Amino acid sequence: MLNAIDKELLRAVADLEGIPKGAFNIRKNGKLLGREVSANINIETNAEGTGIVIRIRPGTVSESVHIPVILSQAGLHDVVYNTFVVGDDSDVTIIAGCGIHCGSSESEGHSGIHEFRIGKNAKMRYVEKHVALGEGRGKRILNPTTKVVLEENAWAEMELSQLGGVDEAKRLNAAELGPGSTLMITERVMTDATQTAESRNELLLTGEGSKANIVSRSVVKGNSKQDFFVNLEARAKCYGHIECDAIIMDNGISETVPALKALHPDAELTHEASIGKIANDQLMKLMSLGLTYDEAVDRIIRGFLK
Amino acid sequence: MLNAIDKELLRAVADLEGIPKGAFNIRKNGKLLGREVSANINIETNAEGTGIVIRIRPGTVSESVHIPVILSQAGLHDVVYNTFVVGDDSDVTIIAGCGIHCGSSESEGHSGIHEFRIGKNAKMRYVEKHVALGEGRGKRILNPTTKVVLEENAWAEMELSQLGGVDEAKRLNAAELGPGSTLMITERVMTDATQTAESRNELLLTGEGSKANIVSRSVVKGNSKQDFFVNLEARAKCYGHIECDAIIMDNGISETVPALKALHPDAELTHEASIGKIANDQLMKLMSLGLTYDEAVDRIIRGFLK
Numbered sequence: 362m363l364n365a366i367d368k369e370l371l372r373a374v375a376d377l378e379g380i381p382k383g384a385f386n387i388r389k390n391g392k393l394l395g396r397e398v399s400a401n402i403n404i405e406t407n408a409e410g411t412g413i414v415i416r417i418r419p420g421t422v423s424e425s426v427h428i429p430v431i432l433s434q435a436g437l438h439d440v441v442y443n444t445f446v447v448g449d450d451s452d453v454t455i456i457a458g459c460g461i462h463c464g465s466s467e468s469e470g471h472s473g474i475h476e477f478r479i480g481k482n483a484k485m486r487y488v489e490k491h492v493a494l495g496e497g498r499g500k501r502i503l504n505p506t507t508k509v510v511l512e513e514n515a516w517a518e519m520e521l522s523q524l525g526g527v528d529e530a531k532r533l534n535a536a537e538l539g540p541g542s543t544l545m546i547t548e549r550v551m552t553d554a555t556q557t558a559e560s561r562n563e564l565l566l567t568g569e570g571s572k573a574n575i576v577s578r579s580v581v582k583g584n585s586k587q588d589f590f591v592n593l594e595a596r597a598k599c600y601g602h603i604e605c606d607a608i609i610m611d612n613g614i615s616e617t618v619p620a621l622k623a624l625h626p627d628a629e630l631t632h633e634a635s636i637g638k639i640a641n642d643q644l645m646k647l648m649s650l651g652l653t654y655d656e657a658v659d660r661i662i663r664g665f666l667k
Numbered sequence: 668m669l670n671a672i673d674k675e676l677l678r679a680v681a682d683l684e685g686i687p688k689g690a691f692n693i694r695k696n697g698k699l700l701g702r703e704v705s706a707n708i709n710i711e712t713n714a715e716g717t718g719i720v721i722r723i724r725p726g727t728v729s730e731s732v733h734i735p736v737i738l739s740q741a742g743l744h745d746v747v748y749n750t751f752v753v754g755d756d757s758d759v760t761i762i763a764g765c766g767i768h769c770g771s772s773e774s775e776g777h778s779g780i781h782e783f784r785i786g787k788n789a790k791m792r793y794v795e796k797h798v799a800l801g802e803g804r805g806k807r808i809l810n811p812t813t814k815v816v817l818e819e820n821a822w823a824e825m826e827l828s829q830l831g832g833v834d835e836a837k838r839l840n841a842a843e844l845g846p847g848s849t850l851m852i853t854e855r856v857m858t859d860a861t862q863t864a865e866s867r868n869e870l871l872l873t874g875e876g877s878k879a880n881i882v883s884r885s886v887v888k889g890n891s892k893q894d895f896f897v898n899l900e901a902r903a904k905c906y907g908h909i910e911c912d913a914i915i916m917d918n919g920i921s922e923t924v925p926a927l928k929a930l931h932p933d934a935e936l937t938h939e940a941s942i943g944k945i946a947n948d949q950l951m952k953l954m955s956l957g958l959t960y961d962e963a964v965d966r967i968i969r970g971f972l973k
Contacts, residue, residue, distance in 0.1 A: 607929070609929055609932050609934070610932070611932060612932050613932060614929065614930055615927075615928075615929045616926065616927065616928045616929070617926070617927045618924065618925070618926040618927075619924070619925065619938075619940075620922065620923070620924040621921075621922065621923045621924075621940055621942055622921075622922045623913070623915055623920060623921045623922070623942045623943075624920050626915050626916070626917060626918050626919060626944065627944065628915070628942065628943070629942070629943035629944070630940070630941070630942040630943065631940060631941045631942070631943075632925075632938065632939065632940040632941075633938065633939055633940075634925075634927055634936070634937060634938035634939075635936070635937045635938075636927055636929045636934065636935070636936040636937070637929075637934070637935035637936065637937075638932065638933065638935070
């Protein structure tokens with residue numbers, strides 16, 4: 362069922378050595394490759410046939426669901442609409458992500474549009490890795506969208522990473538935070554050559570006591586370009602923080618535009634940003650410990666993106 | 668020559684007790700009220716008759732020029748175009764600013780469009796206060812524009828403040844920084860009631876070794892609204908920093924949108940922002956020293972805007 366390329370992609374995207382345990386849905390080249398449900402986690406193709414609906418029963422704890430997408434068909438641009446309904450009081454981990462293998466000069470792409478409703482007091486950890494491999498010269502394109510609605514006291518942590526090989530990425534993360542809810546987004550993106558990556562984030566703090574924290578870490582190598590936008594809008598007594606750091610290498614270009622909108626007198630919004638090269642003293646310190654220049658750079662980049 | 672209102676406005680805008688010493692140009696209700704030039708500082712009406720040209724002879728040091736504008740005529744919306752040519756190697760202080768006295772229900776406004784060319788190795792300190800007084804209910808509008816070109820190793824410090832009474836303000840600060848030049852902008856704005864203040868800043872770091880630092884401090888009281896935008900664009904090896912802090916009181920609304928654009932691999936750009944109420948522990952500390960709540964708030968606001 363899984364060929365060597367599939368296995369390589371699954372390993373890269375979801376740390377999977379073959380078919381995962383528990384609930385899963387694997388999509389390959391725009392089609393269902395395998396699906397497994399569990400007592401508490403149901404997965405169904407949606408009514409339109411354009412994606413899946415994942416329903417997590419209220420109170421489900423310590424369970425996970427894997428939904429990797431793999432792509433290795435020249436010229437295919439796959440689009441999928443997935444809906445996640447995370448029941449009240451549950452505590453689950455969702456491992457998503459997309460791996461592209463490009464073996465020709467034709468482009469390949471995937472757009473995953475993910476909508477989440479996180480129930481009252483529920484916790485969700487969402488991990489999404491984007492990877493592109495292969496010797497083909499075709500463009501590898503990934504345009505993910507996540508739309509999250511957090512109900513009262515819901516809690517979501519989203520770890521989004523794209524650490525190499527993707528030529529073009531346009532990301533949109535949108536979220537609406539209900540009373541007492543918490544959202545933490547960490548995005549890590551490394552680009553090289555002539556790659557471009559754009560990330561737009563629309564975070565609405567509508568519930569009293571809601572908290573949002575978004576951290577972006579970018580490494581911009583070669584002639585690549587990264588743009589990072591956040592619109593953090595506070596409509597209630599709430600707390601929001603944006604942190605964006607970019608390391609520029611070679612001739613990389615970085616733009617970061619965080620908008621803080623305090624539309625409520627009890628909103629508290631903060632932001633820190635820093636764009637620049639690796640600090641010289643950091644390099645010197647590592648080189649004085651016996652590392653070469655390249656090793657020292659590599660060590661710093663790894664630490665920064667960890 | 669100066670009536671009581673004129674004197675009150677001049678005191679508020681430029682700390683002047685009557686006619687200043689040294690070079691000056693006082694504009695009242697759209698007309699010249701008085702002018703004095705010095706051996707090194709020339710002031711002439713421009714060719715179009717729409718404002719003045721101030722020329723500072725190269726090498727002029729420790730001199731100052733006052734160019735206050737005062738306005739007390741109901742219904743008048745004054746527009747003036749001033750040009751400043753600061754000669755190489757000079758070191759001067761320019762005291763600008765506009766005071767509006769409104770005594771009726773008709774609006775009054777002033778738009779000062781100021782263009783600066785700061786010569787090689789020259790230093791300029793520019794102080795601009797905006798004040799509106801009077802019991803009239805007419806709107807007081809101030810829309811200042813500053814456009815600054817800094818030549819090699821030029822240095823400019825701009826202190827811009829609007830600490831009360833202005834109903835509507837739209838500011839634009841634009842600057843282009845040559846090699847080795849330095850620009851420091853500090854903006855302090857306090858709004859109350861239904862006042863609105865917008866500040867747009869377009870800073871281009873085009874010269875190698877150029878440095879820009881922009882600090883914004885806002886106090887947003889009543890139902891007022893403040894918007895702060897910066898576009899910090901780095902096109903050379905350079906350093907840029909943005910710092911924006913806003914204190915929200917009552918039902919004030921604040922938006923801050925700083926864009927950091929690193930278009931050169933050796934650019935170093937940083938940003939810090941914080942929007943929120945006065946910290947409770949700061950208030951408690953002052954109140955434990957015997958201050959009332961209002962006195963403590965007042966003390967903190969003064970310190971913040973200093």
